[in-house]
Amino acid sequence: MTRRHNQPLAYPGVVSFDFDDTLMEAHTGHPILPLVHLARRYLAAGYDLHIVTARCEHEGKRALWGLDWGPSLEEWCWRWRLTPVQIHYTCRERKSKILQEIGAEVHYDDDLYMLEDIERHGLNGVNMLHVLECPEAFGV
Numbered sequence: 583m584t585r586r587h588n589q590p591l592a593y594p595g596v597v598s599f600d601f602d603d604t605l606m607e608a609h610t611g612h613p614i615l616p617l618v619h620l621a622r623r624y625l626a627a628g629y630d631l632h633i634v635t636a637r638c639e640h641e642g643k644r645a646l647w648g649l650d651w652g653p654s655l656e657e658w659c660w661r662w663r664l665t666p667v668q669i670h671y672t673c674r675e676r677k678s679k680i681l682q683e684i685g686a687e688v689h690y691d692d693d694l695y696m697l698e699d700i701e702r703h704g705l706n707g708v709n710m711l712h713v714l715e716c717p718e719a720f721g722v
């Protein structure tokens with residue numbers, strides 16, 4: 583069971599988001615606007631924005647999954663004003679280790695397996711569906 587993180591602007595720190603199907607629809611390239619707006623709110627509040635993706639680094643050269651053209655992850659983030667951002671590629675590994683290393687207060691993800699691992703390590707994982715279902719609770 584993931585906890586809600588519905589007071590994100592209490593004090594600045596480090597926040598992390600998954601990329602595919604959390605910030606971007608993996609097969610269309612479209613932004614998932616409530617999550618993009620939430621990430622921008624954290625940036626505006628002085629948080630360090632990180633993306634922790636299970637992609638491998640070479641898969642970050644193209645934002646759209648499985649295509650060999652189009653913007654990179656960095657360019658996609660620039661396009662949607664998610665900068666500055668640091669992008670970490672776990673290459674299918676679980677995300678708890680890097681989240682501990684960067685000191686993420688909270689990580690938003692759509693992957694229940696990743697979220698369970700994050701919770702098991704005492705970290706704060708939020709299912710991105712909570713943001714879609716109740717955006718006003720997150721201020722977006």
Ligand SMILES: [Mg+2]
Pocket residue numbers: 600601602603604691692693
């Ligand atoms: Mg995902």
